[in-house]
Amino acid sequence: MTVISASKASQRNVIFLVLVAALGYFVDIYDLLIFSIVRVASLKDIGVTDPDQIKLQGQFIINIQMFGLLLGGIVWGIIGDKFGRIKVLFGSILLYSIANIVNSYVHDVNTYALVRFIAGIGLAGELGAGITLVSETMSKEKRGYGTMIVAAVGLFGAVAAKQVSELGWRPAYLVGGVLGFLLLLLRVGTFESGMFKSMEEKSVSKGNFFMLFTNRKRLLKYIYCILIGAPLWYIVGVLVTLSPEFGKELGATEALSAGAGIMYTYVGIAIGDIFAGVLSQLTRSRRLTMLLFQLLSVVSVVVYLTAKGIAPSQFVWICFFMGISVGYWATFVTIASEQFGTNIRSTVTTTVPNFVRGLLIPINLLFNVFVAHYGMVKSGYIMMGILTILSLFSLSQLKESFGKDLNYVEEDVITPAS
Numbered sequence: 001m002t003v004i005s006a007s008k009a010s011q012r013n014v015i016f017l018v019l020v021a022a023l024g025y026f027v028d029i030y031d032l033l034i035f036s037i038v039r040v041a042s043l044k045d046i047g048v049t050d051p052d053q054i055k056l057q058g059q060f061i062i063n064i065q066m067f068g069l070l071l072g073g074i075v076w077g078i079i080g081d082k083f084g085r086i087k088v089l090f091g092s093i094l095l096y097s098i099a100n101i102v103n104s105y106v107h108d109v110n111t112y113a114l115v116r117f118i119a120g121i122g123l124a125g126e127l128g129a130g131i132t133l134v135s136e137t138m139s140k141e142k143r144g145y146g147t148m149i150v151a152a153v154g155l156f157g158a159v160a161a162k163q164v165s166e167l168g169w170r171p172a173y174l175v176g177g178v179l180g181f182l183l184l185l186l187r188v189g190t191f192e193s194g195m196f197k198s199m200e201e202k203s204v205s206k207g208n209f210f211m212l213f214t215n216r217k218r219l220l221k222y223i224y225c226i227l228i229g230a231p232l233w234y235i236v237g238v239l240v241t242l243s244p245e246f247g248k249e250l251g252a253t254e255a256l257s258a259g260a261g262i263m264y265t266y267v268g269i270a271i272g273d274i275f276a277g278v279l280s281q282l283t284r285s286r287r288l289t290m291l292l293f294q295l296l297s298v299v300s301v302v303v304y305l306t307a308k309g310i311a312p313s314q315f316v317w318i319c320f321f322m323g324i325s326v327g328y329w330a331t332f333v334t335i336a337s338e339q340f341g342t343n344i345r346s347t348v349t350t351t352v353p354n355f356v357r358g359l360l361i362p363i364n365l366l367f368n369v370f371v372a373h374y375g376m377v378k379s380g381y382i383m384m385g386i387l388t389i390l391s392l393f394s395l396s397q398l399k400e401s402f403g404k405d406l407n408y409v410e411e412d413v414i415t416p417a418s
Helices: 002-045 051-083 085-103 109-123 126-137 143-154 157-165 169-189 194-200 209-213 216-227 230-240 243-250 258-283 286-305 312-325 329-338 342-358 360-397
Strands: none
Touching (some): 002 051, 002 085, 002 109, 002 126, 051 126, 051 209, 051 360, 143 329, 209 342, 216 360, 230 342, 243 286, 258 329, 286 312
16 A cells, blocks of 8 residues: 555656646746747837838847857756756746846847846746656656647647737736746745756766767767757747738738737647657657658648738638647657756756757848848748758657667767767
8 A cells, every 4th residue: 555655646746747847838938939929019119110120129139039048058957967957947937037027127129138138048947957857757658748748738828928918018028927936836846856866876977068069979969959940940930920021022911910820830839749749659759750740841831931912810820730730849859858868968958949949040140141132932941941951861860769768877988079
């Protein structure tokens, strides 16, 4: 009876951990996307009225936010491997909650960008720490279901962000901060990963970000993990976020709403994540799942970019389709988590999704170069083609990780990185 009770208690703890991680990602996505949703309204309210300036200043702010995510991914990842995954969950949510409350009081572009940078640093830690905890706590056969639930529930934060944005952009940021503090109270009941605790007793380098660069094989594997997720953030960060501009070139019957597009895209991503998670469990292959979804995403983008005379009602359903087609976010992050040892797993799992988000900076820059020569629609095709080729090649270079035992460490053996 004691064994059974202990087993049930352990199962309840795992369920609670998955629930808390899922709600954490819900708030994370809310705060991550709120700027894309209120971009136009908030910039107009602080004095940016020219359409071209709204586009340029909006890209400037989101690039700054993404730079914060890049920096934060490294910082929180290292903290997670050196001091524990739980400390990342508490520290990151505290930082981005404070930043979002402050964000509701900004009155100029530079301050807006600075606060989004700080928020970006905070937002960088949530997903990686949550996925690492779930991956290390659940059984190797079922952990795909756990990460699927985290992503599926979390991505509905985009729906909440769109609905709350109707109250106004300043209240929307305030609500995001308050949600974060409420979540912080829930986090008190979470527990540390057993794998991390057992690693603490070992004499091994922990959270050494530079270990990823001292071994050629390890470095290439890390790069491939980043590149397989690049098309997803391009679709969200460019094709959907700039939908008002794409709508003009496509001859839309009415102005397209980026906020509505993002909401429907993320509903699609949440549903796609469920399908991808189940498919990877049934086929026992994360690589096959990624391949099928990457090919489907190409089809969805072609549908979007050929939609001449698109109507708003048609646009949201296309966004929903695009969302489903890139609903491999949980699978992609799980693959990254399963590729590396416990002593740098948090570093990898936290930095990889944030580096994917950070890729939006060079993607935006390159996209703008193409736009100057070919226009929005042709540039959309070109960028999707480049990113798809890179992601498919990267996927082909990664080993299947389904059911892999994660209780091991990376040895700090220095070999040439190139």
